[in-house]
Every structure is written in structure tokens, then in C-alpha cells.
Amino acid sequence: MSPDTVRSDPFKSLLQLTASDLDTDERLRKAIDVGREYLGVDNGVLSYTGEGRYEVVETSIESGPYARGGVVDLDGTWCRHVVRAGETLGFADATDGEYRDDPALETTGLRCYVGAAVTVDGETYGTLCFFDAEPRDDPITDTERDFVAVLAEWVGSELERQKHYAELREQNERLDEFAGIVAHDLRNPLSGAIGFTELAQEHVTGQAAEFLDRVRGALGRMESMIAECLMLAKEGTDVGERTRVDLDEVVREAWDTVRTRNATLSVEVAPDAAILADEMRLRRLFENLFRNCVEHGGPDVAVTVTGDDEGFAVADDGPGLPEDVERALTAADAENIKSFGLGLLVVQRVVSGHGWDLAVDSGPDGTRFAVRDVNAAEPVHEALAAD
Incomplete structure (x- = not known):
């Protein structure tokens, strides 16, 4: 000037x-x-x-x-x-x-x-x-x-x-410190409790065995909640560098990591459909959506994934979400989302971290999560590299 x-x-x-x-x-x-x-x-x-x-x-x-x-x-x-x-x-x-x-x-x-x-x-x-x-x-x-x-x-x-x-950097540092405490100081004694419970289960029968089954189930849920909290600590941040992720492949990989019981998966995506995303976070999004389908849709729920280069959707034929949770997801209302489990909050965080749009349609015949505009904007790092 x-x-x-x-x-x-x-x-x-x-x-x-x-x-x-x-x-x-x-x-x-x-x-x-x-x-x-x-x-x-x-x-x-x-x-x-x-x-x-x-x-x-x-x-x-x-x-x-x-x-x-x-x-x-x-x-x-x-x-x-x-x-x-x-x-x-x-x-x-x-x-x-x-x-x-x-x-x-x-x-x-x-x-x-x-x-x-x-x-x-x-x-x-x-x-x-x-x-x-x-x-x-x-x-x-x-x-x-x-x-x-x-x-x-x-x-x-x-x-x-x-x-x-x-102030934000200081908060993030405290969050990282808390995540470290959760990962180490809580997981270690929890792993010990799970191990000793499993050992005890081998030596008891009857009502004692039934009680230990409940203890093991509660400990497993605690382990899942810790994992979800650690996910939230990362998924809440903006996504930086992205790669092109094969949609069909990441969907099937996520399905294989979830306890799906008798649930069935149908994948109907366009040939060679790819999403520009952080691959690990995208897989966690699908894992949590699949887990939600099975937990709240029933052990025999049918799950269908559709998609192309513009977006994807995960639908199930379960009983549907409560109306307040559907509204909270669409409005990104974290407090109300958490009332239905941390898994859906992870989903919302991954979507917002990528800058995508999320729409939720739920009723007595099932629930459909639709994510759009996944490749609408070129990441800054790729635009700069192209220049």
C-alpha cells in the first residue's frame, strides 16, 4: 500500500x-x-x-x-x-x-x-x-x-x-491432557477389571455366573464409552488434509468391525464412487451409524447404504428415532444428541468437521441419514498445491 x-x-x-x-x-x-x-x-x-x-x-x-x-x-x-x-x-x-x-x-x-x-x-x-x-x-x-x-x-x-x-488453544491443550488421562489412567484399571471378571466367569455357575455376565456387559459398555469419548476429542476438530476414499470399500470395512448380530447390509453405491475425506473419520462415521442401527433397530434390522460422488445415505427398517433426537441431529444440538448416546454425537462431529450437510428422516418404517455436498468444495491444501 x-x-x-x-x-x-x-x-x-x-x-x-x-x-x-x-x-x-x-x-x-x-x-x-x-x-x-x-x-x-x-x-x-x-x-x-x-x-x-x-x-x-x-x-x-x-x-x-x-x-x-x-x-x-x-x-x-x-x-x-x-x-x-x-x-x-x-x-x-x-x-x-x-x-x-x-x-x-x-x-x-x-x-x-x-x-x-x-x-x-x-x-x-x-x-x-x-x-x-x-x-x-x-x-x-x-x-x-x-x-x-x-x-x-x-x-x-x-x-x-x-x-x-x-483461549481455544489452551482449551484444546486441556482436552488433549484429559484424553491422555482417559486413555491411560481409566483404561488400564478397566482392562484389569475385565480380565479378572472373565477369569471368575470360568469358575462359577448359576446365579453368580449370571451376575458376572452383567458385570462384564457393564464393563464392556464402559470401555465403549471411553473409546467414544476419545473419538469425540478428535472428531470435534476441523478436518485438514483429505484423500479420495472408495465408498464401497470403507462401508464394508466399517460393517465388519461392528457387532451386527443378525442384521443384514445392502450396499448400493455408484461404481467407483469416491468421497474426499479423512478416511479414519469417515469409517468411524459408518461404524457408529451401523452400531446405532443394530442397537436401536433390533438384531434383525436391514441396513441399506446408497451413494455416489455427491454424498451417501444410511437407512434402516427399524422403529425410528425419537422426534427430539431427529431434531437435535439436524440442528447439531450436542446436548440432546448425547441423550441418545455418544455414537450419534460422533457422527455429527465427523459431518461438521468435514463441512458436510446432514439430513435425518425418521419414522415408524425406519431412519435414513443422508450426507450431501461431500465434494462441493476443494480442500485448501489441494487448491494451493494446484496453484
């Missing part, structure tokens, strides 16, 4: 900056440059003003108290007016107006100043200001004040985004 372009259309320059792929620190530095060039002043500073201090977060100044990381007394700055009033302040020459006797004139030596408050999550974070030691020939206009206010609002949005991403 050339200085002439910025001065003629600063909002266009800001729009170009918004569309750039720079990181947050680079965006902030560029935003300060946009403001300086538009106003025709030498210096720009983004400050944090909490706890009564003035800390320089980003700046165009390379040395001195207003360099990056510098801290000065807020009460000795022009920015104190902005922080206290919450309004944009601007003047071309402090000695020619109401601020001629302001103590900031002596402590800073700055005669030209424009500043606006920066807010993050509804609270004052600090200020974005532009200044010069020498006065400006032209007065600061209302349009220039308004632009600085808009620029400060944009900076606040960038800081919010950075803050929220940091």
Missing part, C-alpha cells in the same frame, strides 16, 4: 489489510502505518492502559520510552483523556487551543495528537494514537477523527481474535 493510496482511500487500505494472510502482530504494525500515512504524522502507538500504566504494545518507534515494551505513567500522556472520557481526541497544535496548559504537553513534548480508545470484549484495553513533536499545518478534521476511531475498533477486533484463539 503506497502512501498516496492510503491518503486517498484509507478504508480501502484497511479492507486490503483485513483480507491479508498476515499474523496478528504484522496486521497491527500495518494498521499503525495506515494511520500514520493517512494523517501525515511520523509516529503511531498501540498501548495497554490497565492498572494506571501506559505500556507500549506495538509502535512505529524503535527506541525511547515509546518503543515496543516501554512503560510510562499514564497520567503524563495525552492518552489519559481518551481513556477517561472514552472519546476520540485530536488536535493539530496543542499550544493553540484548550490543551495549551495541559501537563502532557511538557512531559511528552508532543504538539500534534490523535487518539481513540481500543476495547476488547467490551472493556477498555488501551489506546491507538498518532502524534508528532511538531504541529501539523492543517487542523485535524472530523473525518480523520472518525477514521482513527474505526481503526481503533478494527485493532480491538484483532486483539479479541488473538485472545480467543489463545
Whole structure:
């Protein structure tokens, strides 16, 4: 962005900056440059003003108290007016107006100043200001004040985004830690309990054997729930790199891994139909749909899978889903989906992680899960590789 372009259309320059792929620190530095060039002043500073201090977060100044990381007394700055009033302040020459006797004139030596408050999550974070030691020939206009206010609002949005991403990373780290605890600290004693239960079953008969069967069944369900929780920890994230997955093959592989009892599978997919997906997650989606069909449709349920390059559907002839679960799946309402089991929540997470569309149609004659638009958008990594 050339200085002439910025001065003629600063909002266009800001729009170009918004569309750039720079990181947050680079965006902030560029935003300060946009403001300086538009106003025709030498210096720009983004400050944090909490706890009564003035800390320089980003700046165009390379040395001195207003360099990056510098801290000065807020009460000795022009920015104190902005922080206290919450309004944009601007003047071309402090000695020619109401601020001629302001103590900031002596402590800073700055005669030209424009500043606006920066807010993050509804609270004052600090200020974005532009200044010069020498006065400006032209007065600061209302349009220039308004632009600085808009620029400060944009900076606040960038800081919010950075803050929220940091919080999300922290949450993901805690989730990974929890998943590790589940995988190790819960699975190990559970495996021991299952092993000793199976040993005990070999030495008892009658009612004791029946009780142990129930214990073994409960332990198995706990094992499945732990596995499903670990799946959710991964399936809830966005899918990155994808490969073309043979639909017929992944369906049959998933069916073979599920305890289907007397259920039957019919696969009616187009020849050579392929889905652009994370193969492991796609297989888990089918596994959980098949498990749901068998568990809630009965041991003799008939399952049919249809599909082509645009999407696929899994249908059964069971009694259908409760209406609230059908609505929850369509609306991606996680709390209500969980009430019917974690398996369907895994399905919803895999669909949303891929950016696909899910439709559920259920009634007394069966349930049909339809996933569409599976290849509607080319993954970013493939588009970049093609360029």
C-alpha cells in the first residue's frame, strides 16, 4: 500500500489489510502505518492502559520510552483523556487551543495528537494514537477523527481474535491432557477389571455366573464409552488434509468391525464412487451409524447404504428415532444428541468437521441419514498445491 493510496482511500487500505494472510502482530504494525500515512504524522502507538500504566504494545518507534515494551505513567500522556472520557481526541497544535496548559504537553513534548480508545470484549484495553513533536499545518478534521476511531475498533477486533484463539488453544491443550488421562489412567484399571471378571466367569455357575455376565456387559459398555469419548476429542476438530476414499470399500470395512448380530447390509453405491475425506473419520462415521442401527433397530434390522460422488445415505427398517433426537441431529444440538448416546454425537462431529450437510428422516418404517455436498468444495491444501 503506497502512501498516496492510503491518503486517498484509507478504508480501502484497511479492507486490503483485513483480507491479508498476515499474523496478528504484522496486521497491527500495518494498521499503525495506515494511520500514520493517512494523517501525515511520523509516529503511531498501540498501548495497554490497565492498572494506571501506559505500556507500549506495538509502535512505529524503535527506541525511547515509546518503543515496543516501554512503560510510562499514564497520567503524563495525552492518552489519559481518551481513556477517561472514552472519546476520540485530536488536535493539530496543542499550544493553540484548550490543551495549551495541559501537563502532557511538557512531559511528552508532543504538539500534534490523535487518539481513540481500543476495547476488547467490551472493556477498555488501551489506546491507538498518532502524534508528532511538531504541529501539523492543517487542523485535524472530523473525518480523520472518525477514521482513527474505526481503526481503533478494527485493532480491538484483532486483539479479541488473538485472545480467543489463545483461549481455544489452551482449551484444546486441556482436552488433549484429559484424553491422555482417559486413555491411560481409566483404561488400564478397566482392562484389569475385565480380565479378572472373565477369569471368575470360568469358575462359577448359576446365579453368580449370571451376575458376572452383567458385570462384564457393564464393563464392556464402559470401555465403549471411553473409546467414544476419545473419538469425540478428535472428531470435534476441523478436518485438514483429505484423500479420495472408495465408498464401497470403507462401508464394508466399517460393517465388519461392528457387532451386527443378525442384521443384514445392502450396499448400493455408484461404481467407483469416491468421497474426499479423512478416511479414519469417515469409517468411524459408518461404524457408529451401523452400531446405532443394530442397537436401536433390533438384531434383525436391514441396513441399506446408497451413494455416489455427491454424498451417501444410511437407512434402516427399524422403529425410528425419537422426534427430539431427529431434531437435535439436524440442528447439531450436542446436548440432546448425547441423550441418545455418544455414537450419534460422533457422527455429527465427523459431518461438521468435514463441512458436510446432514439430513435425518425418521419414522415408524425406519431412519435414513443422508450426507450431501461431500465434494462441493476443494480442500485448501489441494487448491494451493494446484496453484
